[in-house]
Amino acid sequence: MNRRIFLRKVFAVSGAFYLPPHRRFKTKHLVFIVNGAARKKDYYEDASLSPNIRRLAQEAFVFAEDHCEHVASHEIAFSELLPGPLLDCIGTGVQIHSICRIPHTMQLHRPRLLICRESAHDVGHRSYEQYLSSVRISDAAIGRVFDWIKGHPYFSKNTAIVIRPEFGRDDEVNQHGQLHHSYGFYYTHRVASIFWGPDFNQGVDRKTVISSFDMTPTLAGLFNLNATYAQGQVVPGLFRRR
16 A cells, blocks of 8 residues: 555544544643654653653653664654644644744644654764763753743643654764664664653553554544554553543
């Protein structure tokens, strides 16, 4: 089947979506931060390197074993996370490329789904030290977004934040001082997905292995949409019982 036709089938409005009568979600807006290619040991496990993501994660639900199958191509990995039609089907959707632009974009457009695809971490191909600097800068920016949403009179009540890179990076820095994303490394294939918002439980699941393919049906479910033909499934234990 042609890939474009397949993606249309995934989000075909006629019959593919349903509104579950037992689900009444509070979430009206979702900010999905796709933080490039970053290791969970840096943006999640190291509180000294990423203190803001750590404090967000303490109020969130974290899947510590999220599997990335394809780790060589950013485009393939991103399309597995979020097929293009998801933006149109949820309603108002916006994609940006800088975390710092999130508050302005939210205030101006109030999109139901805002995707921020940050690529700063790719400086790791040049220098490990530059990569660590980008992790710190991204963490600080996420902290400002987190505080802005929590302090906003409108968005604080109905906005969720999801953080998940396209894939991770190698376990080791190479002999040239570079940190790539190669097949066969644990930290390249396994990342941490962080879900913060009014409809998510709090806690950490370190045992359940989920997949990049699970993101689409999970986020669609948050908006009471059913991605019938999606390859993944809604992740277990994430949503609060009402």
